[in-house]
Amino acid sequence: MDKFESYRALHVPGDPFIIANVWDVGSARMLAGMGAKALATSSAALAFVQGSRDMGALTRDASLAHAEEIVAAIDLPVQGDFENGFGDDPETVAETVRLAAEVGLAGICVEDMSYPDTLPYPADLATERMRAGASAARSLGRDFFFVARADGVMNGVYDMEEALARLTAFDEAGADGIYVPLPPTMDDLARICAATKKPVNALAAGAFTGSSLSDFAAAGVARVSLGSALARATHRVIFDAAEAMLAEGDFTPLARTIPGGQVQELIDKGAPGG
Template structure:
């Protein structure tokens, strides 16, 4: 089984793949040593570890070099959080993701927010962008299509209408060639369960402090649980705490 197929097969609704997001080759090796089945990065963590903020301020060549080093460090499938692909136009986007695929990464996160701007790309625009990535990478590359509907709205405003909009995007993204559907920010288990039931793609939940636990998220039908920037933040807090102790 190829690493592409191996990774895709790990997405089982109700028995989700758990990803502890990494930021460099060293953190990837540590997570692999823990018994992880796959490796995924978090863009905010990668940026911060290199002295940048999130939202594609990390130069593309550094992002690609970091991806290649992670792939070379572990014997597991590696998915890269590639934000908005460092481009808006489909042709430029396709070229950038082809470069990412050439590092050996088996897939990427690809978000529908307007990086560096405001709002989100219209579903039909984002679908064209996903189709361009699929054409550039072939049938096996795992495109985890992220919607920012829930991240861009306060949790108390998450409702049926937003879920309707998310499900419509899931169908549009699936038709364009996406492999998975990522709904960071959505923590209401009833709403999450409906997304999981009605999405044609396996659904990715993002864990965060105070979010429902993994068992509850699995019961809602999620096929993937990722941890975003929180492992990096915990690691850096541990370094700071250790330094304070050493410095007396």
């Protein structure tokens, strides 16, 4: 199998792998050096790096350039977090799929939300957008894993019943994977997995950070992503250390660091051929 086929093969319901979301070459190579099987970009983490805002502020060109840099930096397959596909109409979603494939991504996620208002597209339009993305993925001439996201539960704009109806429609429209971020409970996540034969992505954030990989497996999940959580954990360290230094002149948080040599070793190990 090539890298793209092997990426698809990782998606086994009930036997999830962790897909870590990274934000630059260093974080990508470090995670690759530590044994990650695949990586993903994060729109929010990229926004942090650029001093921008998430959810509609990033351009498609910027996201593609960022993804291309990550792809070139490692040997692992990379999934793109591409918000709503950077446009409302189905053809824009299809074009985003084609452009994502050109920069070497193994797949992308597309949300059912419009920006900048973060309201859900009407169900029919949302389904047609996913159908266009899935069709474009099938026409590429190589494997490409297209994931349809139903974000309304996480954003508080529709309930679980609507999410289940949408994921069924997205499944029938040809999506390779399904993603409903942050359902209320693990039982709800299990309902999502039971409603489709397609691999389901779960997000390790919020209350779900208290769950183990075996908990996600028991629910039927095929992969667990981190969203911007790892990037925000890094910013937590920056915040805590800076607050201590700038407010109190206390440098002790800097003692809780990983040795630079160990960081460099992992980065070297995660580089292509490393």
